[in-house]
Amino acid sequence: MNLHKLTAHELADKLRSKEIGCVELINDIYSRIDAVEGKIGAFNCLTKDAALKKAKELDDKGLNGELSGVPIALKDNICTDGVKTTCSSKILKDFIPPYNATVVELLQNEGMIPVGKTNLDEFAMGSSTENSAFKTTKNPWDIQRVPGGSSGGSAAAVAADEASLALGSDTGGSIRQPASFCGVVGLKPTYGRVSRYGLIAFASSLDQIGPLTKDVTDAALLMNVIAKYDRRDSTSANVDTPDYKKSLIKDVKGLKIAVPKELMGEGIEENTKKAILEALKVYEKMGATFKEVSLPSLKFALATYYIIAPAEASSNLSRYDGVHYGHRSEKQNDLLNMYLSTRSEGFGPEVKRRIIIGTYALSSGYYDAYYLKAQKVRTLIKQDFDDTFKDFDVVMSPTCPSPAFKIGEKVSDPLSMYLSDIATIPINLAGIPAISIPCGFDNDLPVGLQIMGKAFDEETLFRAAFSYEQETQWNKRKPEL
Amino acid sequence: MFGSCTPEPTIYRRAMIGNEIMNFETVIGLETHAQLQTESKMFCSCSTKFGNDPNSNICPVCTGQPGSLPVINEKAVRLAVKTALALNCKINNESVFARKNYFYPDLPKDYQISQFEMPLAEHGYLEIEVGGQIKKIGITRVHLEEDAGKLVHKGSAGIKGSDYSLVDLNRTGTPLMEIVSEPDLRTPEEARVYMEELAHILRYLEVCDAKLEEGSMRCDANISIRRAGVKELGVKTELKNMNSFKAVQKALEKEEARQKEVVSEGGKIYQQTLLFDEATSSVHPMRSKEGSHDYRYFPDPDLLPLYVDEKMIEEVKGLTGELPIEKFKRFVSQYGIPGQDINVLIESRYTADFFEETVKLNSEPKLSANWLIGDIPAYLNANNIELKETKLTPVLLAEMIGLVKTGAVSGNSAKKVVAEMIKTGRSAKELVESMGASQISDESALIEIAERVVAANPQSVEAFKSGKEAAIKHLIGQAMKETKGRANPRLIETLIKKTLG
């Protein structure tokens, strides 16, 4: 049985109708993992025993939620009580959290079954998963290429059918970009929509947890589970969560689409641009309209991000000091040297770079010129989006300037790696939601369409994405493994 | 003396220095950290109870576990607002929590959540009385932050020369309120008085139990000197580790003297931190590096701005009630009791309220005050309990005072009865009966006893009649003995005298 090839909602239907059992499903998933994981390297660890135990329990006692019994992969920066959570960093390589992230509790209540923790760029800093201290995950479409990052493991696992769906985190594009590279659906919710409690922080004002799935329906169902107000997260929004299933209708008549010229200019590959224009024509055929617009402050987005994110990260990562948990250096004559060695041994180069930039941007004499200035420019970016949404319902662009690049291609040039996030970063700065959906191929490599929406308007995103998906069915094409 | 030329120049130089010293002005500012009396910590729900086993009141948030997030304790905010209002500050409707970044093992996140550019409250003042004058000391700001943990150093008495250290995070995350004064204090004595007054207010507001010895209140002092008339401030040094009000004054006196001596001899004051050593009553420089810290403050992105609206301010105002200084003024005019007595009465709000309740019932402010200043505290102190822990109530005390007034109980017996009331809460009437403490004030009964005593003690009668006034005391004593202390002393004395003619 090729249960692993099905979407989560298809599996949920079969489980509910008792056509299949949970144990059967979980065994099938792990068989698939055994078959392809050697090639893909999506997981840092697998939790087979716990998964089978949970599956048996559900088979015995019955399902308790819409996605009950469905196997899910979790990015390894989401805290799981009793299960190693490493952020793909040496400094946390043996760290076992003493508590569960809120999203994990929500998944458990729903009866979903975590199958393992997926690989990521160390501390979610990167766009290729090559910054992982443990291994490089491969793109299932071409194992010479990166799956994207930082949620590369989650995206690859879903694309390779090693999990029916996955959770990732997105700070500057870390769900959407790997989704685009791996030909899957990836959503970054509005900032505050999904609790960050238990998400190991990278940049607190930008991070969000979100779904990576095989189709838009799965993303909507998973959002129904995780998009809940959480008192333990002071940045969690106390707003009602709509039933996103209701947004899964094929109707975009009258939908007004804005296309920023800044995100369709030079730097975007021709084939990618073509795919996006084709997609816009499909929307037009379905009754929507699109128009080119300008969001002038977008030219500052990358620079703004690369001040704010490292600044917050430099503070968030101070706690990894060898005192209370995590790696501690053997060289410890005294406290100061223990700090210096522990952090030097424990962090990889990209993390160190960002800590230094961030510390510098916050330091005395530079705070105003860098951090404060960047926060003001952030206001301009948000304003540009707010203004655009006065006249438009959604904004669209390519998710990435090009399809997946080769492993090793950008590793030695950090700046060129950063530039690949040019379309995704502004969304995190503005705090608005965005979804990436497959919209075509360039030399057999997936291309992603990014749809951005108003704050807390994931409903329109789902409707627009679902409509396109129903019309084009790009998601049905799978990598050959 | 002749020959040596040193005496005169020395005397001259000393006089010069004396003049110089007299022309210096001392400038002192104080930073106080007060632990707020909340049930739980500032950003998590761990208990703030003191004295538990190491690391027994901890959780993912206060131990800075990866992925944990802070949530503000509302009570801590209200207590800080209450304090700021009592210190006449302006409350900022919007203030910001900021991260203060530095590395230390008692700070698990390696940053402290505090307030920097936009504190909760600013621009207030506190009045102190020094040498009969009332002086206003400016309060620059009041803000909220979290406390760090405790370190135990092994291998030596303190951190110096230790082999290793142990970290207890029970205290980490406890709500702290920082109160910064303007550099308006001019003498070490003023500084001590300021600290005492501030501690009194904090205790009165039930915001902090304000004990320097226990660390629930901590004091850091900044001190500098300048020549009289000069506007610019001199270089200041920082003093730490003053664990009593006396220590605050002593430490500042020592440092003030040191600075004056250095400057008088043409030297310069360098910015440094000094620790007060209780044992030797002296100040020593701390062994850490020079230079200021770069804390890289920035608004904490895990928290929203702290919005304190007028509604909350009004609610807090309504619950605060009268402040010590207001109560003092009112008691003076309303009850006409001496100022130093009022101070004792209003030391705690409970006692002040108790007093007023009692006076409402018996309209006897002086008598009621006497009890609450004298015998009752004496008993409480001897037994190490507080008034609010006892069974004594204003109703009971008023009743007792009433009985003494009518002569039903003598003053001495009353003390014993009150002690029982404190323990048992039983009524005065009940206790007087059961203890047999009622005073005999019945003339007809007492006259019999007076006659009996006079008849039985001819020597004393002789002595008295021949002019020895004191002899009557023996007769009164006998009468008291016979009545087991219950005779109304004034009445029996009168009756004995009458009997003697």
Place this chain on the structure above:
Amino acid sequence: MSISKDTVEYTAKLARLGLSEDEKTLYAKQLNDILGYVDVINSADTKNISPTASTRLSGGKEKTTPMRQDKAVQFEGIKKIIGNAPEQEDNMFRVPKIMGDEEQ
């Protein structure tokens, strides 16, 4: 704004990162490239613009701060927290000797 090797060293010290000489040289170069790029924000007109510290919606017209009731709750997994200590003694986290120059 150009960043020298000394600045990298000072900044790394602030962040308690021990760097080798090679790392200092490499990072100085890479950081200069990055900072050279981010300097573009200087051309943004932010007069009268207030900074965005958080994009969180206040969930209503009045501004409210999420706060919690002052109630003490015992965390069930305390043993797990101590259990993660790299070194412990007497149920406390043990650290190497503090020389007094850690606080900068």
